[in-house]
Amino acid sequence: MPKAYKQRKREPYSYESMQNAVSSVMKGTYSIRKAAEMFNVNKSTLHDTIKKKYKNPGQPGRKTAIPPEVEHKIANALKEASKQGMGISRRQLLRRVGSLCKKMKIEVDQFKQQTPGKDWFVGFMKRHPTLSIRKPEKLATTRARMTNPAIVSKYFDDLGQILKNLGLLSKPACIWNCDETGKSFEHTPVKVIAEKGSKAVVGRTSSCRTNITLMACVNAAGGKMSPLFIVKGKTSRSLHGFNTLAAPQGTRWHYQANGWMNDDIGEKWFEDVFLMECGKERPQLLILDGHSSHESLSIIELAIQNDIHILSLPPHTTHALQPLDRCVFGPLNSAYNNECSNFLNQNPLNNINKWSFPGILAVAWETAVSKTNIQAGFQSCGIFPFNPSAVAPELLKPSIPSNKPKPLLSSADEISATTTLSEHSEVSSGPPLVSGPSVSSSSGPVSFTIVSSGVGSSLLPTVTPSTRQDLSINEAPEINESQDTISLVTPVDNMTTPPLADDPEMLLALINDGNIEVFTPDEEGTVEIHQSGIWDSAISDIFLPLQSVEPNKPADTKPRSKSSSHRLLTSEEILLEKQMMWQKKENHDIYFIVDDEYFILNKAPLQE
Known part of the structure; x- marks a missing residue:
């Protein structure tokens, strides 16, 4: 049973109400106290938000173990998986969320052995009321594959x-x-009215x-x-x-x-x-x-x-x-x-x-x-x-997992680079950064492995933290406070380590071309996510069904049987086919019809 938390009574308010209250105070329309009364928000929270104690104020209560934006992506992936006939159960969800945290190097103290429990699941379902536990209907694999x-x-x-x-x-x-x-x-038997909580409700049937x-x-x-x-x-x-x-x-x-x-x-x-x-x-x-x-x-x-x-x-x-x-x-x-x-x-x-x-x-x-x-x-x-x-x-969506994927680009089409950043690296000319959900980061010294895919590849640039002595997070290059930041993320587990490239000029060229991104933590050591596509890729790999055909497998050029599609049975072609099959079985003469005229084909060896 989940723990019964006793929540303090608070006046509910929405994210939009808080933003409107902040906007009215910043414009000088209302004071903090008056704005809190007008928009029905907490005065202390409004004060702390204006003083920039909270960068992204949300709903009352403590922060979720996983960033809300990531939870939203997980919820969407769950909906899509169920539509494709590959729905995820409660136990599978908990196990895959744990795998996602390990893959993205997120350490959550509330998760035992880096796997969420029943408490997190109950909260997750409350935060996403559009989700519910449903019993799926039976659908044969052949039906799912053919209805495309x-x-x-x-x-x-x-x-x-x-x-x-x-x-x-x-x-x-x-x-x-x-x-x-x-x-x-x-x-x-049809559903009947019975006592609530009854263990055995029977209905008579024929023997x-x-x-x-x-x-x-x-x-x-x-x-x-x-x-x-x-x-x-x-x-x-x-x-x-x-x-x-x-x-x-x-x-x-x-x-x-x-x-x-x-x-x-x-x-x-x-x-x-x-x-x-x-x-x-x-x-x-x-x-x-x-x-x-x-x-x-x-x-x-x-x-x-x-x-x-x-x-x-x-x-x-x-x-x-x-x-x-x-x-x-x-x-x-x-x-x-x-x-x-x-x-x-x-x-x-x-x-x-x-x-x-x-x-x-x-x-x-x-x-x-x-x-x-x-x-x-x-x-x-x-x-x-x-x-x-x-x-x-x-x-038609259950046919998606069995569809043949597009062939991947060869390794020669991908650009990969690994470099060690230091406080002397010239990275101030990097591209503008966008805000996203926050991920806790350790305060110890780390270095960064940057992997960038080439043009046309579905993989996005990723940044992998690893312990090193030549750089700490606090020594990251200075960036304007008005710019938001991106996060530490890890590549897919089965990706090979790219070759080392310690040339600063090569690194600077990659940054200017937009193949890699630059980030910086805030004062609390929190790193914001910029490349939501990285999370999308990781969530898709873990929560969405894989395609059944190997990407590098050559396309099937073998002609398909005519019976694998719809047919007009009264066409001349099908009629002749049926007559030949019947003649093979019964060893009789056959006839066929062309323009309302009957033609008889005498017994003769059939050519295959």
Whole structure:
């Protein structure tokens, strides 16, 4: 448990209020006492600020162990890591903050073994109320990698062209989406009201875990086709016991050994359900995932004959690009769980089985598969109205860690220099300095190793302190008090030590070119940070996920499989490919269609 600190009661005030009070006193508008009353700030703090006892007055209370600006960068890195699907837990945060302090040579007396504890974490979360502990949803690595801007952009380019060529940009009733989902007799109990602090809150479920596959098909106008239920079984006897009359109107029933969709069932559904209920208007577009049962040769041939165009989504992207997954199946699961809980609570003897399942699902079907949810699904996926930017950027960010980084510059393109500063060094002509967060510095003698990267490199100049006898901090060159200062920082741990360069002229040239910076501590021995990019680099290395591909690894020039992207299954190329695959499997003659004419290819050795 964190320590319960008893805080003195103080009137809260903001940083802006203190700055306004200081400004009014400096301009002579108010006295210190009057300004404290007008802006509701502490009079003593205002007095000390004007007397420059505090350079950067902030919130009341003692200073944080880590500078506020650095904490803010850490908070932003935590948010970005969570968006990329690589979120950081509380324990990982404490360990990585300790690593950051060691890397940047920050000694914090409050940290035990240079690692923050629970007290610091509680304070950190209070200082950053936009952060909270969240339980992430599951996302497969393949989905995170495939849902990237390049694949999604190419998909929308082709989808827009298809809709334009077919004249369906203003015909939502002709744009369809189909997919399967599973429903188990054992549902997930809904949340209930119970005594606060109860250790065991239970909810009744069915003792049977039978799974039923549900095939749904909807269009962009909000219409829906009759569902298809697939039960587990090898004969029609597996359908016995189901109350088929209680199922949604027009429901088709079928059986399969595992209760899954296969090629035969997919062909029967397309012929008996889709073609019968899609309407007479042509052409029409059917968007679906790349499951093998959706790409059989019979379905493609039937679609071509009936002027139905089938577009297969890019693999592992249905959670972002498929309307049913986005806005229909989620509400359907919730409605099914609610209805199951209601049914079991009506009578202790009630149970979810073959007889009761169709009626329960029928209620959930009518509730969730509504016109509003269906239209919202097509709109959120950018299909209708057509909008390539409809997919939220947050859905694409998990692909960032798997993106290939740009190749690094060679070592010949980098400029590195190490020098020892003395009180006789001519560094007064250095560039102007900018203020930043403060870092405590030891008062003993130190020397400085300055590493500067060349033009175009992502690395920024860094300054490393090391104990030496030829210079102390107090002997640093004098700089105008109006100029602020930068801090002592360390390079990345795996960087090699640059060669020595003790030539003063070389050092002066580096300073004048802006490749290195000059700093000086204040009277209290505190050093201000100037190069925030150095902190950004260190925080990114520790808190943000690394890219999975090695920087120096050559680009993959191997052609990718066509099935790794979206495909128009009714195109001539895909049709011929499917026919050749079927001919290989069945050893039959094949035919293909060009300009509505059938061409038969007799049996002959196929050329690979």
